[in-house]
Amino acid sequence: MHIESSRKKISLFPTILYQFKINEYLIDELKEIILNEYKQWGNSNYISVSSDNQYKREDSCIKEISEILDNEILAILENMKVMRVSHYISGMWHNVSKEPYQHQQHTHPNSFLSGIIYINCPDGCGETIFTDPVSERKVFLPDLFDMNQENSRAFSIKPEKGLVTIFPSWLNHQVNNGTMKSTDLRISTAFNYNLHGNASQLNTARLEY
Amino acid sequence: MKDQEKKIEQSVIFGDCIWSQDINPNDTDIDNDNLIDYAYEVYRKESKVKKSNRLGFQSSSLPTPSQESDSRLKPLLTEVVSFAQSICYDQLYKNAEESGLIFGVDAWVNINQKYAYNQPHIHGGNTLLSLVYYAQTPENCGNFYLTREDSRVDLISRFKIDDFFPMAPQIHYKPTAGKLLATPGWVTHGVEQNLSDEDRISFAFNINLMQNNNNEPSEKEEQKVNTYAY
Secondary structure (H helix, E strand, O other): OOOOOOOOOOOOOOOOOEEEEOOHHHHHHHHHHHHHHHHHOOOOOOOEEEOOOOOOOOOHHHHHHHHHHHHHHHHHHHHHOOOOOEEEEEEEEEEEEOOOOOEEEEOOOOOOEEEEEEEEOOOOOOOEEEEOOOHHHHHOOOOOOOOOOOOOOEEEEOOOOOEEEEEEOOOOEEEOOOOOOOOOOEEEEEEEEEEEOOHHHOOOOOOEO | OOHHHHOOOOOOOOOOOOEEEEOOOOOOOOOHHHHHHHHHHHHHHOOEOOOOEEOOEEEOOOOOOOOOOOOOOHHHHHHHHHHHHHHHHHHHOOOHHHHOEEEEEEEEEEEEOOOOEEEEEOOOOOEEEEEEEEEEOOOOOOOEEEEOOOOOHHHHHOOOOOOOOOOOOEEEEOOOOOEEEEEEOOOEEEEOOOOOOOOEEEEEEEEEEEEOOOOOOOHHHHHHHOOEEO
């Protein structure tokens, strides 16, 4: 058989994650704020607590981190060619957990882009696991002799201090338990972004006016 | 306009189902104490598999044909098969017997200790029904939950919808010892972390439909899923 051209591979409808790192000094400042406050956030007997909304705080490091996020989101939205009047951070909260906490699979409703900043990541802390959004693939799931980014139905991110991962808010994700020491704390900050705009200009189903 | 003229009619479309049955110990030979003994015996003697279970024990497939299965499990197996046949023959495949459809059953034990949980998953292959029987369910041992696949449920999940309204994005069931539940194998489900100090013990079953004689599973497939026809 004669092939007239080389084999092509076309990736359709990709799910894209964006990553960058924030300077350690900002992360250390934020970590100090969180460690001073997290015991007031909930039941100290439980193995995980979360803060309430933090993005309007005046602390300099939170302000500075918010500005960094605003700029990165701007670049991502430009890259995605999303029409809008503006974008804005609609939520930011901190999570502190001990072993063997598991954060169930979830999405971030009523947001366009969401993200995680890893603040404190002891050895063995639970990875963030994103799962395949294409439910139709479950119709036929053959065993795989080797897994990679194209054929896997889950993708894990190993937490790393200062690493930021931004993802579409509809993408299911979870954190499984890890193998940290019982005294270790896994700390992360999560955030949501949304869009302002006119319905006639936007393709998204989730808008705030 | 009179009140009766304003009545809104509602029909559920494209729904999935959950079927349940309370096992009355007086009506069957199922003995929960015996089943709990059997579960711990399996835990001590049999190999553990890693599937959706995290921190907890899931056994490999148990012998399920009536003549080989453990006497403590046999009454439950009989009930499970009868329950599944009722669902299939009465509701899903009313001509199943004439079509030569037969059942395959795969069974295993789950013991979730404190903090153990099961990740969201489906039961793949040709699993028509997934069943679970709860043998031991201490308070706060982790709810069984089912999740919708439609991504647009995000649009409604921000607002509180009654948990059992058909459009709810996720439904939680509090497990109760002595209850048998069945769902279609394709519905995504999981188990929350067990926050009790006691073990949560359940027996799970996959019901596979096969065509009698013409399309029997190959020997290899049979070994893999430990499937036997009833």
